Amino acid sequence: MTEYGRSSGSEPWHPEDPLYGDQGWGGQQAAASQPPYGGQPQQQYPQQPQQYGNQQDPYQQDPYQQQYDQQQQQQYDQQQQRYGQQQQQQYNGQQQQQYNDQQQYNGAWDTGQHPAMPYGVDPADTYGGRQPGYGSQQEADYYATPEAYPPPQPPGRRQAEPEPPTSDWDAEAPQEETHPFFTGDDGRDDDGEYDDEPRRGGGRDGRGKTKKKSRNGVACLVVSLILVGGLGGAGYFGYQFWQGQFGAPEDYTGAGSGSAQIDIPKGAGLGEIGTILREAGVVKSSGAFVSAADGKSIEAGVYTLAKGMSGKNAVAAMLNPASRNNLIVPPGKRNSWVYEQIDKRLGVKAGTTKAVATAKVKTLGLPDWADDNRDIKDPLEGFLYPDTYPVAKGMKPEAVLQKMVAQANEAFGKRDLKAEAARLGLKSPLEVLTVASLVQAEGKYKQDFDKVSRVVYNRLKPNNAETVGRLEFDSTINFIKSESTLDVGSVDNLRKIKDPYNTYDIKGLPPGPISNPGLDAFGSALNPTPGPWYYFVSITEDETLFAVTNAEHERNRKKYEEQQEKNRQ
CATH class of the missing domain: 3.30.1490.480 (Endolytic murein transglycosylase)
Known part of the structure; x- marks a missing residue:
């Protein structure tokens, strides 16, 4: 008797044998209604549980049951080893066809009613060509030969055999691309809705090849257009960059x-x-x-x-x-001259700019310390800063004046004029600007500005015994008369002119500036050269004579008259 309860004779194969039916997968387990081991009752061996306190050890196993499990494991390992060898063998087409025929012959394979037998073995042979002693090293292995077909698979692992290629073209044809981008099949129907139900003719593939190929072509066309457009754009900007860096700039020809x-x-x-x-x-x-x-x-x-x-x-x-349509305002020019030039440049009626200056003086941007004396003839005097200004037809006088005042505020506002006035013994920033205008008018030449400024401050001193606090500048008489002459008349006649700007009559500074001083005269007014001078006279452009006493000044005047006589000859 074998361990399965049958002898080595030629009795029919017992259905309870594990090799019956599925050759060890479906038949190793005995039928539920039949007892195992060929109908022989299994011997029961009582177990002696080991006690741990009041509990029985659940892990203690029957030694006979353990031996039986080891035998079952051995047989299963041998079957797995043979199956691994069978997987490594190649099969040819003839043996595969024979295997398929045998599968058809044994049509009740899945039911486990008939044993699977090797091809070419007499069915009457109850051992299927095997030698007694199954499981031993001497038994024949029908799956180890090159001609053997693959071993039977368990029912849960069986798969349909692939159909052989009908031609060499089909065998070598590349796999069709299935990505929605190339096939055009994004899972939606023609109305744009997703269709979860399989279509007739094989699901989504049943839509037909024509539509897929059409969408595939459109996708490729779109990609191509994008690539061509990108290359074209890059080329255009590259050309523009090259032109900007190395090409000649675009230019007109001629005078226009x-x-x-x-x-x-x-x-x-x-x-x-x-x-x-x-x-x-x-x-x-x-x-x-x-x-x-x-x-x-x-x-x-x-x-x-x-x-x-x-x-x-x-x-x-x-x-x-x-x-150029530029108005150049030289240093020392009075406002009257500036107004006339603006009228000419703008092409407006004479007196227009002066009228605007009078009417809109408060909107032109003057500082808060300007126009602080009721005797001031023109509040803008001294604030039309000498510079170059664009003045052309179409512009408004008010806009031009605002630019000039703004330029004066920028130039004079760089210094704290209130503090400078206190330092110099003056009453207000406007008096600082007034001194600068006198220096600009009397000095005439830049190299004389610092000494002329000192003469102004010396004559303003209370202890001035030479002029008794009067400035006696001819420039103020010319301002009153709107003239520019050296021969203003005798001192006695000049003192008879009643005007707040007549420095031969009044003591101290006039009410406001008498011209528009430049930056050099303004600087000299803030920083006079130390010295005792009370008088000065310009002989030539390059020579100005300064004196401390009136007698010395009269000698210098004679030199001036002699020079004027030479100039007339």
């Missing part, structure tokens, strides 16, 4: 036509000027102007230029004074 008024602000560089000209249509590009200027200096102001000019012609026109 028409006219345009261009206002160039103070301190503008060539690049900024080129941009202003390009935006006004004068030049085609800023680079053309900058290249033609070649580092030349362009003054601020208003220019009348043509449109469509080449960069070279635009530079030449701006360097020509005839193209």
Whole structure:
């Protein structure tokens, strides 16, 4: 008897044998209604549980049951080893066909009613060609030969055999791309809705190849257009960059036509000027102007230029004074002269700018310390700062005056004039500006400003015995008469003129400035040169004589008269 309860004779195969039916997978377990071991009752061996206190050890196992489990494990390992060897063997087409035929013959495989037998073995042989002693090393292995077909699989692991290729083309054809981007099948129907139900003709693949290929082509076309567009854009910007770095700037040709008024602000560089000209249509590009200027200096102001000019012609026109519409206010000029020039530049009626200055004085931006004396003739006197201003037709007088006042505030506001006035013994910042205007008018030359300023402060001293507190400047008489002459008359006649600006009559400073001082005269008014002088007279442009006493001053006057006689000859 074997361990399965049958002898080594030729009795029919017992259904309870583990090798019956599924060759060890489905048949190793005995039927539920039949007892194992060939109907022989299993011998029961009582167990002696080991006690631990009041509990029985649940892990103690029957030694006979353990031996039986080891035998079962041995047989299972041998079967797994044979199965691993069978998987490594190749099969050819003829043996595969024979295997399929055998599978058809044994149609009740899944039911476990008939044992699987090797191909070519007589069914009457109850051992299927095996030698007694199954499980031993001497038994025949029908799956180890090259001609053997694969071993039977457990029912849960069986798979349908792949169909053999019908041609070489089908065998080598690449797998069809299934990604929705290329197939166009995104799981939605023609109405844009997702369809969870399988379509007729095989689910989603049943839609047909034509639609997929159409969507595939559209996707590829879109990708191609994007790539071509990206390359084109990169090429365009690359060309523009190359042109900007190495190519010649765009430029017009010729002198242009028409006219345009261009206002160039103070301190503008060539690049900024080129941009202003390009935006006004004068030049085609800023680079053309900058290249033609070649580092030349362009003054601020208003220019009348043509449109469509080449960069070279635009530079030449701006360097020509005839193209400029700039009003240059020299230091020492009175407001009366400035008003006349603004009227001419703007093309308005004479007296227009002066009337605007009088009517809108409070809106022109004067500092709070200006116009602090009721005797001031013109509150703007001294605040139309000497500089270059763009003044052209179409502008308003008020706008021009506001620019001039703003320039004066910027220049004079850099110093604390209230503190400077107190330091110099003056009453207000306006008196500082008034001293500067006197220095500008009397000194005439920059090298004399510091000494002229000292003469002003010396004559303003209370202990002044030479002029008894009077300035006695001819410049104030010229201001009253709106003249510019050296021969103002005798002192006795001058003192008869009753005017708050007549320094031959009044003591101290006039009510306000008598001209528009420049920055040099303003600096000298703040920093006079120390000295005892009370008198001065300019002999020539390069020579001014200063004196401490009146007698010394009279000798200097004779030198002045002699020089004037020579100039008349």
